Amino acid sequence: MEGKAVSGTLYVIGTGPGNPDQMTPEAQRAVERAEEFFGYFPYLDRLSLRSDQRKIASDNREELDRASAALGRAAAGMNVAVVSGGDPGVFAMAAAVCEAIDAGPAEWRDVELVVTPGVTAMLAVAARAGAPLGHDFCAMSLSDNLKPWEVITRRLRLVAEAGLVIALYNPISKARPWQLGKAFDILKDVLPGTVPVIFGRAAGRPDERIVVVPLSQADPAMADMATCVMIGSPETRVIARPNLPDLVYSPRSHAGDRR
Numbered sequence: 001m002e003g004k005a006v007s008g009t010l011y012v013i014g015t016g017p018g019n020p021d022q023m024t025p026e027a028q029r030a031v032e033r034a035e036e037f038f039g040y041f042p043y044l045d046r047l048s049l050r051s052d053q054r055k056i057a058s059d060n061r062e063e064l065d066r067a068s069a070a071l072g073r074a075a076a077g078m079n080v081a082v083v084s085g086g087d088p089g090v091f092a093m094a095a096a097v098c099e100a101i102d103a104g105p106a107e108w109r110d111v112e113l114v115v116t117p118g119v120t121a122m123l124a125v126a127a128r129a130g131a132p133l134g135h136d137f138c139a140m141s142l143s144d145n146l147k148p149w150e151v152i153t154r155r156l157r158l159v160a161e162a163g164l165v166i167a168l169y170n171p172i173s174k175a176r177p178w179q180l181g182k183a184f185d186i187l188k189d190v191l192p193g194t195v196p197v198i199f200g201r202a203a204g205r206p207d208e209r210i211v212v213v214p215l216s217q218a219d220p221a222m223a224d225m226a227t228c229v230m231i232g233s234p235e236t237r238v239i240a241r242p243n244l245p246d247l248v249y250s251p252r253s254h255a256g257d258r259r
């Protein structure tokens, strides 16, 4: 009689923002345990693998197919990894894996799933700028690939009105060239022009660039797809330091509603 296949483990790994020092020891250990690695090729390229470990690279838009392929291999008994940049649960593969399990065959529910957290982009950018996330904040993806643009604009307006600092992921790309400009128009409507905006590009990598401007001067050309754009709240402050980069921080206390 044939026995039921023993499932392997599916690791969902976050590599951090790109600096190897910002990848957690837990994620490093998961890399040692996996035999096959599924991911978008720039993220797979961040890993130094042994000769017995295999990379299966795919395009960034094929997340559900990639998750399903990895689940199929794990259900067949392999230890496999799905690799994301930053944290795998923030606009990344952990949700795609859960969606695939939700819709997939019953045996995928027997696959042991280990999600290793990572340093997400907004934390890496915030750490370089000071402490812009020191008070309440939210994270939003500006991509309208997976949600309607009307949902994005409504949320942007509401969170700005609520006084949250906003970390914008996926701010701009060749296929989405105008959305960031529209987002700034909405935010300029709600927030004072003096609110600091941080363009944090490639935080933690050799080509890192952190630029801070007031909202009134925020220009979509300052961002690319490697940028996390952080819009301060009316409480967020900039400390000018003549010989060092400005510090941006959101004080931990809030004086109450002054409107």
Ligand SMILES: C[S@@+](CC[C@H](N)C(=O)[O-])C[C@H]1O[C@@H](n2cnc3c(N)ncnc32)[C@H](O)[C@@H]1O
Binding pocket: 017, 018, 084, 085, 086, 087, 088, 089, 090, 091, 092, 119, 120, 121, 122, 124, 125, 168, 169, 170, 171, 200, 201, 202, 203, 204, 205, 224, 225, 226, 227, 228, 229
């Ligand atoms: C698909 S999302 C993935 C986010 C990732 N899971 C994370 O936790 O950082 C990709 C977006 O993350 C942001 N991003 C990723 N790495 C970054 C870095 N090192 N510096 C600044 N922003 C980054 C950019 O906004 C980029 O468009």
